[in-house]
Amino acid sequence: MTLISEVRPDASRDRPPPRTVPAGAGRRDAVLRWVLYLVLVAGALVTVSPLLWNLLSSFKPSGDILRSGSWWPATFTWENFSQLLSNPKFPRYFVNSVVVSATIVAGNIVLSSAVGYALSKLRFPGRRLVFAAVLVTFMVPTLVLFVPLFVTVAALNMTNTYAGLILPFLITPLGVFVMRQFISQLPDELLEAARIDGAGEGRIFFRVVFPLCGPAIATVGILSFVSSWNNLLWPLVIAQTEDMYTLPVGLTTLSQTEGVVDYGPLLAGSLVTILPIVVIFVFFQRYFIAGIASTGIK
Amino acid sequence: MTSVATRAKRRPAAGPPSASRRSQAVAGWLFSLPFVLVFLVFYAWPIIWSLLMSLTDMTSRDLRAPFDVNFVGLENFATVLTDPDFFRALLNTAIVVVVAVPAILVIALLLAVAVNNGIRRGKAFFRTVYYIPVVTSIVAIAVVWKFLFADEGTVNAALGLFGADGPAWLADPFWALPTIILLVIWRCFGLVMVIFLAGLQGIPEGIYEAARVDGAGAWRRLVSITVPMLLPTVLLSAVLMTVAVVQVFEEPFVITQGGPLNSTTTMAIYIYDQFGFGKYSTASAASYILFAIIALLSLIQFRLLRSKT
Numbered sequence: 001m002t003l004i005s006e007v008r009p010d011a012s013r014d015r016p017p018p019r020t021v022p023a024g025a026g027r028r029d030a031v032l033r034w035v036l037y038l039v040l041v042a043g044a045l046v047t048v049s050p051l052l053w054n055l056l057s058s059f060k061p062s063g064d065i066l067r068s069g070s071w072w073p074a075t076f077t078w079e080n081f082s083q084l085l086s087n088p089k090f091p092r093y094f095v096n097s098v099v100v101s102a103t104i105v106a107g108n109i110v111l112s113s114a115v116g117y118a119l120s121k122l123r124f125p126g127r128r129l130v131f132a133a134v135l136v137t138f139m140v141p142t143l144v145l146f147v148p149l150f151v152t153v154a155a156l157n158m159t160n161t162y163a164g165l166i167l168p169f170l171i172t173p174l175g176v177f178v179m180r181q182f183i184s185q186l187p188d189e190l191l192e193a194a195r196i197d198g199a200g201e202g203r204i205f206f207r208v209v210f211p212l213c214g215p216a217i218a219t220v221g222i223l224s225f226v227s228s229w230n231n232l233l234w235p236l237v238i239a240q241t242e243d244m245y246t247l248p249v250g251l252t253t254l255s256q257t258e259g260v261v262d263y264g265p266l267l268a269g270s271l272v273t274i275l276p277i278v279v280i281f282v283f284f285q286r287y288f289i290a291g292i293a294s295t296g297i298k
Numbered sequence: 299m300t301s302v303a304t305r306a307k308r309r310p311a312a313g314p315p316s317a318s319r320r321s322q323a324v325a326g327w328l329f330s331l332p333f334v335l336v337f338l339v340f341y342a343w344p345i346i347w348s349l350l351m352s353l354t355d356m357t358s359r360d361l362r363a364p365f366d367v368n369f370v371g372l373e374n375f376a377t378v379l380t381d382p383d384f385f386r387a388l389l390n391t392a393i394v395v396v397v398a399v400p401a402i403l404v405i406a407l408l409l410a411v412a413v414n415n416g417i418r419r420g421k422a423f424f425r426t427v428y429y430i431p432v433v434t435s436i437v438a439i440a441v442v443w444k445f446l447f448a449d450e451g452t453v454n455a456a457l458g459l460f461g462a463d464g465p466a467w468l469a470d471p472f473w474a475l476p477t478i479i480l481l482v483i484w485r486c487f488g489l490v491m492v493i494f495l496a497g498l499q500g501i502p503e504g505i506y507e508a509a510r511v512d513g514a515g516a517w518r519r520l521v522s523i524t525v526p527m528l529l530p531t532v533l534l535s536a537v538l539m540t541v542a543v544v545q546v547f548e549e550p551f552v553i554t555q556g557g558p559l560n561s562t563t564t565m566a567i568y569i570y571d572q573f574g575f576g577k578y579s580t581a582s583a584a585s586y587i588l589f590a591i592i593a594l595l596s597l598i599q600f601r602l603l604r605s606k607t
Contacts, residue, residue: 032516036416043409044427047484050442051434053452057445065445071452114329123319124326130334137341141592143545143566144585147573148344148351154361168340171333195318201325230435232548233570248437252552263445270438281433285426289492 051274058271062264080264081272089242090269093250100165100235100246101228107170108224109217115171116179116216117205121191131180137173142233150237160240169228175220182216183209218287222280229277247273352583358576367579374583384584386560387568390475394546394564398482399539403532405487410494411524415506416516425495429488436485440552444468447477471561474554478562481549486542490535497531498524530603537599541592 057065058080060073084090118124119131149168150159158164186209194204232248239245245253251273254266281288352374354367378384413424431439446452447467454464467477501524509519525532547566550556556563556571563571565588572581 029516033417036412037420040409040412040417040420040424044424047428047488048430050439050446050484051430053446054438054442111332115333118326118329122322122326122329124323124330127326127330130330133334133337133342137337140341140345141541141545141589143547143569144348144589145341145344146569147578147581147585148347149340150573151351151361151364151578152339152344152347155364168336171336176333201321201329205325205329226433230433230437232437232552237573248435251435251437251441266441270435270441273435273438277433277435278430281430282426285429286422289425289429 051278054267054271054274058264058267060264062262065263065267080268083262083265084268084272087265089245089250090265090272092243093245093247094272096165096239096243096245097229097247099162101225103162103166104169104228105221105225107166108172108175109221111171112175112179112220113183113210113213113217114205115176116181116183117209119176119180120184121186121188121209122201134173134176134180138177146233146237153238159238160244161238162244164238165235165244165246168234169224169231172224175224178220178223179213179216182213186212215287215290218284219290222284222288225280226277348582348585351579352586354579356579356582358578360578370579374580375587377580378584378587383560383563384565384568387563387565390561390563391544391546391565393475394479394482395540395543397476398479398486398543399536401479401483402487402490402539403536405483406490406494406535407525407528407532409487410491410498411520413491414495414498415519415524425492428491431485432488434485436548437552439481439485440549443477443481443553468554469558471559474558474561478550478553481553482543482546485549486539490539493535493538494528494531497528501527533599533603537596537603540595540599544588544592544595 053071056071056073059076059078061075061077061079064074115130115134119127119134153159153164153168156164158167190208191204194208199207230248231246232252235244235246235249236252239249242250247269251266251269254269353369353371355370355373356364356367360367409424409428413421417424448454449466449469453467457464465473467473505523505527506519509523514522545566546564547570550562550564550567551570554562556567565584569581569584569588572578572584
């Protein structure tokens with residue numbers, strides 16, 4: 001659980017081991033290494049091939065997608081994307097997804113670090129009770145919550161609103177947990193010094209603790225972004241009119257009304273859904289994977 | 299997860315004690331308030347209500363007056379447990395778990411060992427590429443999956459090169475579930491691989507060096523050092539994956555909607571369908587049965603975990 005040290009995973013790992021090996025074994029290892037590279041590259045190609053196919057096919061003319069045996073487009077076209085943009089619904093889905101995900105990410109970063117600070121550095125009556133609540137919510141499967149959560153949100157008149165889409169996920173136990181682990185490793189002396197200087201707890205949190213949380217903020221931010229951007233079940237039941245759909249819900253309804261579907265824009269739409277998250281992941285994968293590895297939870 | 303239970307170290311209160319303590323108490327509660335509110339409204343209350351709901355006859359018609367319902371005891375549980383559709387869902391879910399979880403663990407283990415111990419360059423690259431399926435939207439990838447496994451899709455075209463005549467994967471009651479399982483494996487192995495990679499970092503390089511000097515080959519080192527040292531991580535991942543896969547919903551929901559002929563209906567789909575029919579109380583009962591199964595599986599696996607380590 002040492003998040004701080006795992007955030008920089010590559011520093012020492014890629015160093016080649018010292019060569020104190022018998023010569024024959026070394027050569028055998030070298031051959032093995034080349035075989036491994038081949039296998040790993042082949043595996044990587046198979047792994048990304050569905051995405052590659054999506055990428056290439058969204059540049060094909062709509063008619064070619066079903067017919068063509070070749071993965072490479074015979075003729076490149078932006079037609080699918082311009083059709084997607086001219087469809088009045090799709091930009092709306094995109095904006096909804098951005099609004100919902102951005103709010104959930106911001107909420108999780110600020111609110112989780114505040115609770116994380118309270119749970120790890122402040123002593124107040126009920127602290128253990130709050131932490132117990134974090135652990136309990138961790139263990140309950142989302143499916144068990146789903147029906148009563150819907151009825152609760154309906155009772156609060158929040159179906160088909162941004163509030164209904166956002167509030168249940170504005171702060172999640174995983175975020176609190178990651179933040180608590182990280183902040184508890186910050187030295188107490190730092191906080192004591194600020195306290196002696198007369199800083200209040202709010203000031204200490206915003207001026208001292210929060211700015212030091214960079215790696216944990218990145219982890220919580222990306223984890224909450226991935227889960228909110230890809231979430232299907234909840235927006236599916238909460239968004240009841242098309243103007244409240246998020247991208248996944250929009251795509252589902254598009255692809256389930258087969259027959260009338262135009263496959264070109266559909267593939268372009270799925271590319272637009274996948275691409276932002278893959279790009280963000282590739283840029284921040286170091287933090288992201290450190291967060292996954294240290295919590296072991298999706 | 300060992301440090302979960304350990305409390306933050308008690309430290310002597312510095313500075314003016316009473317003022318500091320009071321401001322800490324106020325700040326502690328203020329900072330915790332958002333979580334406490336979300337917890338009470340969106341977690342604690344629904345968890346309890348779900349159990350109560352499962353003992354009533356609540357349907358979507360009672361949405362306006364959710365407490366105006368009748369107590370029916372364990373009737374919903376009886377209804378669910380005698381529903382052949384539920385047993386089909388239970389069976390399908392069991393098949394997915396039994397096939398996908400070991401496959402995910404084996405693929406992830408082999409890849410993690412290959413990336414960590416077998417190669418010197420490009421570790422970060424392979425780690426990133428193999429992880430990409432984990433972050434992709436299932437709905438978007440479902441569109442691709444339907445194409446690839448269509449009757450005249452890429453997979454069957456590839457099989458055709460070898461003279462094989464592939465089935466209409468997703469439309470075939472026998473092949474639909476295996477096709478979904480393949481997608482589940484594709485989406486999950488990268489996550490487990492990363493957890494394994496973190497675990498492999500904990501094995502000291504010196505052990506491998508000593509084994510090499512003693513003339514142990516790659517296979518020997520894998521079987522005698524890596525696997526036993528990684529066993530706790532493997533078992534923990536088995537628990538995590540089982541809990542995740544028992545709840546599998548999006549893959550079959552988006553691609554086959556549970557069909558053809560219920561062949562891909564999982565327990566999560568069953569619950570969603572009950573909810574969709576407006577039967578909130580049977581959906582709640584089924585949720586709690588699923589919850590019980592997950593708890594039982596976790597308990598068994600944690601017992602195993604403790605006995606093996």
